[in-house]
Amino acid sequence: xxxxxxxSATTAEQISIQNESAETVSAEKMVxxxxxxxxxxxxxxxxxxSEQLVSVKAKNYDxxxxxxxxxIQHYLIGVMWRFAEGLENVExxxxxxxxxxxxxxxxxxxxxxxxxxxxEFLEKMSRMEDGTNALAVAIGYDSRPGDQGLVxxxxxxxxxxRVSGALWRLYDRGKKTxxxxxxxxxxxxxxxxxxxxxxxxxxxILAAGLISAALFVIPxxxxxxxxxxxxxxxxxxxx
Numbered sequence: 001x002x003x004x005x006x007x008s009a010t011t012a013e014q015i016s017i018q019n020e021s022a023e024t025v026s027a028e029k030m031v032x033x034x035x036x037x038x039x040x041x042x043x044x045x046x047x048x049x050s051e052q053l054v055s056v057k058a059k060n061y062d063x064x065x066x067x068x069x070x071x072i073q074h075y076l077i078g079v080m081w082r083f084a085e086g087l088e089n090v091e092x093x094x095x096x097x098x099x100x101x102x103x104x105x106x107x108x109x110x111x112x113x114x115x116x117x118x119x120e121f122l123e124k125m126s127r128m129e130d131g132t133n134a135l136a137v138a139i140g141y142d143s144r145p146g147d148q149g150l151v152x153x154x155x156x157x158x159x160x161x162r163v164s165g166a167l168w169r170l171y172d173r174g175k176k177t178x179x180x181x182x183x184x185x186x187x188x189x190x191x192x193x194x195x196x197x198x199x200x201x202x203x204x205i206l207a208a209g210l211i212s213a214a215l216f217v218i219p220x221x222x223x224x225x226x227x228x229x230x231x232x233x234x235x236x237x238x239x
Contacts, residue, residue, distance in 0.1 A: 037084060037087045037088075037089060037090045037096055038096060038099050038100045038103055039103075040083075040087060041080040041083055041084055041087075041096060041097060041100035042080075042100050042103055042104050042107075044079070044080065044083050045076045045079055045080050045083075045100065045101075045104065046104075047145075048076070048079050048143070048145060049072070049076060049150075051145065051146065052075075052148075052149065052150035052151070053150075055148055055150070055151045056150055056151055056154065059151060059154070061154050061158070062164060062165035062166065063154070063157070063163055063164065063165055063168075064163050064164065064165055064167070064168035065165075065168065066168075067157075067163040067168075070121075070122070070125075071136050071153060071154065071157075072136075072150065073101055073105075073118075073122055074122060074125070074126060074134055074136035074137050074140065075136045075137070075139065075140035075143070075149065075150050075153055076101060076104070076140060077097045077098060077101050077122065077126065077137055077140060078097075078133070078136065078137040078138060078139065078140020078141035078142075078143065079097075079140045079141070079143055079149075080096070080097035080100045080101070081093050081094050081096075081097040081137075081140075081141055082140075082141045082142075082143075084096040084097055084100075098119060098122070098123055101119060101122065102115055102116075102119045105118060105119070135153060135156060136153045139152055139153050140153075170224070170227065171224070174220065174221075174224040177220055178216075178217045178220050178221060181216050181217070181220065182213035182214075182216050182217045183213070185212050185213050185215075185216040186209035186210065186212055186213040187209070188212075189208055189209050189212040189213075190205055190206070190208070190209040193205050193208055
């Protein structure tokens with residue numbers, strides 16, 4: 001065998017060895033040095049979220065803030081669940097994903113008590129009644145870097161009036177109207193009775209103020225409820 005043929009055989013053997021090594025590494029669990037599985041999940045999720053939010057912002061969705069946040073968090077749980085399956089020393093990847101979302105919310109400055117309540121709610125709502133994963137969790141689990149996974153989730157709710165930003169703003173304005181309007185009516189009644197009807201006891205004056213506030217708040221609440229019902233009914237009507 002000539003020197004040229006020997007060199008070619010050696011090169012082919014080296015390439016074959018390299019390919020076998022690459023296949024062996026890909027089949028093994030990923031090891032992230034100097035980083036816990038939870039921290040690795042959090043860092044990975046933040047990277048995915050920054051990519052996804054570019055596409056989401058371009059769509060200009062108008063969703064209620066609470067719905068938007070819960071949907072994103074469920075999506076990230078699915079993303080981290082899948083990612084944790086490829087890490088070493090992770091016995092329960094799904095549970096690790098929930099620990100990771102708790103860590104993310106804590107680091108983002110959410111109140112510790114709210115973090116606990118939020119994670120409990122996310123876990124409760126992460127599965128449907130039939131045991132399947134919620135939509136955002138399922139799509140997050142199947143999502144890959146560079147895709148439009150989060151946009152796909154939000155697209156499912158575009159025509160759902162119940163989670164629209166407009167309805168949320170209506171609710172927020174109604175809540176403020178009831179609060180400030182009720183306080184104003186109570187103040188006016190208490191001021192009027194104190195000034196023009198002296199002799200009443202403090203208890204009776206306060207009771208009159210509370211009753212007046214209730215007479216204002218209850219109709220406003222019922223009107224808001226009616227508007228909500230009409231919007232939902234209109235949204236559910238077939239085209």
